[in-house]
Amino acid sequence: MRRLDALLWDVDGVLAETERDGHRVAFNQAFEACGLPWRWDDARYGELLRISGGRERLLADMATHADAPSLARDREALARAVHARKNTFHAQRIAAGAIPLRDGVLELMQECLARGVRMGIASTTSRANVDALLHHHLGAAWQGRFAAIVCGEDVQRKKPDPEVYVQALRRLGDGPLRVVAIEDSPDGVAAARAAAVPVLVTRSAYFAAATMAGAIAIGPGLQDRDGWRPALPRDGRPPGRVGLDDIAVWVDRREAVPRFA
Numbered sequence: 001m002r003r004l005d006a007l008l009w010d011v012d013g014v015l016a017e018t019e020r021d022g023h024r025v026a027f028n029q030a031f032e033a034c035g036l037p038w039r040w041d042d043a044r045y046g047e048l049l050r051i052s053g054g055r056e057r058l059l060a061d062m063a064t065h066a067d068a069p070s071l072a073r074d075r076e077a078l079a080r081a082v083h084a085r086k087n088t089f090h091a092q093r094i095a096a097g098a099i100p101l102r103d104g105v106l107e108l109m110q111e112c113l114a115r116g117v118r119m120g121i122a123s124t125t126s127r128a129n130v131d132a133l134l135h136h137h138l139g140a141a142w143q144g145r146f147a148a149i150v151c152g153e154d155v156q157r158k159k160p161d162p163e164v165y166v167q168a169l170r171r172l173g174d175g176p177l178r179v180v181a182i183e184d185s186p187d188g189v190a191a192a193r194a195a196a197v198p199v200l201v202t203r204s205a206y207f208a209a210a211t212m213a214g215a216i217a218i219g220p221g222l223q224d225r226d227g228w229r230p231a232l233p234r235d236g237r238p239p240g241r242v243g244l245d246d247i248a249v250w251v252d253r254r255e256a257v258p259r260f261a
C-alpha cells in the first residue's frame, strides 16, 4: 500500500453538519432580522441545497416569491445583504459551540499531521465561514495546518465545477500526487471526479440517501470502520475510526472494483 500525499477536505457536511446546524438556521435568523417573512424548513432547504452557494441559493428561492423585489438589481442587493447577515449569525452559532466537528474528523486531521500527509480545504463556501469553524475548533493558527485553502471567493464557478479542486491541486504543487478528497454531496463528488481526484463520501444529514456516482467509498462517517462500501477488512481489529491506511486501501482498490453509486 502506497501512502497518501495529501487529503482534501470539503467543509459543509463533512467537517461538521453546518448546513443543518448552521446555515439553514442562520438564514432564517437573517430573514427575520431583515424583516422578511420567508423561512426555510428542513425539506425546503434540502431542495435548495441543489444550488451551490448561499447567495445563489437565496436568489433561486427569491424567484419563487411574489413578494421578492421585481428588479434583478434589487434582488441581487437584497441577497447580498441577507447573505452577509446569515454569515454573521452562522459565525455566532459556531462561536457559541452550536456546531461540533463530526466524529472522527479531528482524529483524522491529527493523524495527517503526525504522518506528514498534507491537508487542503476545497470548499465553495465563503472563506469567513471556513475561518469561523476552524478557528473555533483548531485555534487561531489553524491555517498553518493546511497546505492549500480554496474557498468560494477564490473560484469563478462553484461545485460541481472542478475549479475548486483544480486550484487546490495547483496549490499543493507540481508532480503526480496521491491525493484523495472527502465529500458529502453529489455536486462535491462530481467536482472532485472532474478534477481526477478520487473521492470518498461521508454521508451527511441532507444527503443521506443521495446517489453519489463515482465515489471510491461511501460510509456513515469517519468515526466508524463499519458500514462502508466497499467494506474495510476487520483483520481481527476491534471496531474503530477510519484512518489513513483504510483510505489508502480504497484508493488502491479503485481501479480494481466498480465505483459506488
Ligand code: XBP
Pocket: 010, 011, 012, 019, 023, 051, 052, 053, 054, 055, 083, 122, 123, 124, 125, 126, 127, 129, 152, 159, 185, 188
Ligand atoms: C457549500 C455551499 C455553501 C454553503 C453556504 O459548498 O454550497 O453555499 O451552503 O455557504 P461546498 P455560503 O460543498 O463546497 O462546501 O453561504 O458561504 O455560500
